[in-house]
Amino acid sequence: MEREKISRKEREYLAHRGEILSAAEKVFAAKGFFPTTMSDIAREAEFGTGTLYKYFKSKEELYFTLIDDKVQEINRLVKTELSQKTSAVDRIKKVLALQFEFFEKNRDFLRIYISERNRFEWTVKEDLGKGIHNKMIIYIHLLAEVMKHGVKEGEFKSMNPLDLAHALVGVVNSFVFEWLISPEYYPLISKLDTVLEIFLGGVQQMERRR
Amino acid sequence: MEREKISRKEREYLAHRGEILSAAEKVFAAKGFFPTTMSDIAREAEFGTGTLYKYFKSKEELYFTLIDDKVQEINRLVKTELSQKTSAVDRIKKVLALQFEFFEKNRDFLRIYISERNRFEWTVKEDLGKGIHNKMIIYIHLLAEVMKHGVKEGEFKSMNPLDLAHALVGVVNSFVFEWLISPEYYPLISKLDTVLEIFLGGVQQMERRR
DNA sequence: TCACTTTTTGAACAACAGTTCATTTTTAAA
DNA sequence: TTTAAAAATGAACTGTTGTTCAAAAAGTGA
Known part of the structure; x- marks a missing residue:
């Protein structure tokens, strides 16, 4: 049970991380690194800007x-x-x-x-x-x-x-x-x-x- | 005289422009477009930042x-x-x-x-x-x-x-x-x-x- | 339902950089 | 030397954006 609970959290964490990566891929591809803003990515990923920093430190x-x-x-x-x-x-x-x-x-x-x-x-x-x-x-x-x-x-x-x-x-x-x-x-x-x-x-x- | 005066001004203008372009070339090559700042270029060219805008509008x-x-x-x-x-x-x-x-x-x-x-x-x-x-x-x-x-x-x-x-x-x-x-x-x-x-x-x- | 933890949020912060412009410096004719 | 025009200057302005964080929302177990 303890195992399974952690496991689901883990899966969800990874899923969110993956969504952010996908969104970032799309935006970076379209605009390039510098012109892309964190809120562009957040919007595309449907998360708040602050959330991104829980998954990636910069x-x-x-x-x-x-x-x-x-x-x-x-x-x-x-x-x-x-x-x-x-x-x-x-x-x-x-x-x-x-x-x-x-x-x-x-x-x-x-x-x-x-x-x-x-x-x-x-x-x-x-x-x-x-x-x-x-x-x-x-x-x-x-x-x-x-x-x-x-x-x-x-x-x-x-x-x-x-x-x-x-x-x-x-x-x-x-x-x-x-x-x-x-x-x-x-x-x-x-x-x-x-x-x-x-x-x-x-x-x-x-x-x-x- | 009128001719010559204008001509020298012209030459000087073009010389300065050329110096700015050279300096920019050097800095852009080293750092890339976005990380390069106008004052980087100005410093390299030995001009004030504002001066650059007399020669290029952006x-x-x-x-x-x-x-x-x-x-x-x-x-x-x-x-x-x-x-x-x-x-x-x-x-x-x-x-x-x-x-x-x-x-x-x-x-x-x-x-x-x-x-x-x-x-x-x-x-x-x-x-x-x-x-x-x-x-x-x-x-x-x-x-x-x-x-x-x-x-x-x-x-x-x-x-x-x-x-x-x-x-x-x-x-x-x-x-x-x-x-x-x-x-x-x-x-x-x-x-x-x-x-x-x-x-x-x-x-x-x-x-x-x- | 309640108390507590985890996660999310987006406004606020701080730093930075492109651009402007009032002031200073230089130029050059008188 | 005087003076007026031209050129140069860099501090200040303005907008932007990466990052933070106090507050809100969602999740969780009892």
Whole structure:
């Protein structure tokens, strides 16, 4: 009984916390970090402003918690996929499909993530911003490991694996960004083959290549 | 005399304006738009806060003027280069070299530009933010024209030119970003061959390609 | 229903930053 | 040197927003 009572309280607490996070995601995605006010979020979440502070100790903490949770989620997915024992090309295909699917389901988050990815302001500050930035770097390094494997096995040209990872991420980001701002909707996954073809085979016609 | 007097005033006015823009560039690059205060900029420029408003009517105008000037500068350079009558591959090589050189000389601006490129907040507002965003789009379209030409001439695979442009920009952005945040300096131009090799020829070994 | 605890609330607080403007300083012609 | 116009200044104004907290509401067990 004691157990169950606490357990329900706990569940309710987490539910409210989740609602606040969802509301924040929506508002931050629409307006960005600084222009978003705590009362914007409170209104969206249908709580009083003061209530937010029972769940998060500051606006920054709320923001970074939001990002951190999702980044961890996608990182976990990617990590699992990349540790498979198949060819590098195959693992890359799988992981892109996975990511595209995740983005498709998390448009709001994606907006926040993209805005945050290239922000420099936080890199100086301790814990919060640094934590996010590190996770982004970890992702690149996971990818670089696969590239390294691919180079060693002769699947890929003999190039710097980190460069290969950056190139892939660059192409992907570009298509994802385009998809995000495009006024008319199309499934992101429809660009997967294009991304792969360009990254793996380049854009030049075979016969022309020197 | 009348002429000369006005002319010197004019020169002085423009010189001061330029100093303010330089100072702003430095501060915005270091702290980002919102955390930067007008008195930060005034201190850096060695003017009083009020003085800034004699040259720019608001913080936003100062910020966007700063970006707009430079974007126009690089766009002009790129446009000239891309309108040459050489092969698509050649024009792309030239334009990347040009861009890398420009970035090398404008690190502070580049930080601002990258942060701004992926910001969504402004896209709604009139004139200011929209103007910048349009110029970014123009750049992509200039590139797409070259790609289209390359496809028609058989230099490139038969793919959507806009996709090709996005892919190239993606790879470039990724390497530029990496260069910008790298703790140890290396010339950006040293990555040019890598970018071109991946974009033109892909990462897969020839014999493996299906 | 009552007493007590937990949670929620939103007005009030405090700090901050964009902008203004009365005053001071500088410029330059007389 | 005098004086009037122009430029520069930074304290003060104004609006805003993150955060707090005393009070209210909701929840809980008897």
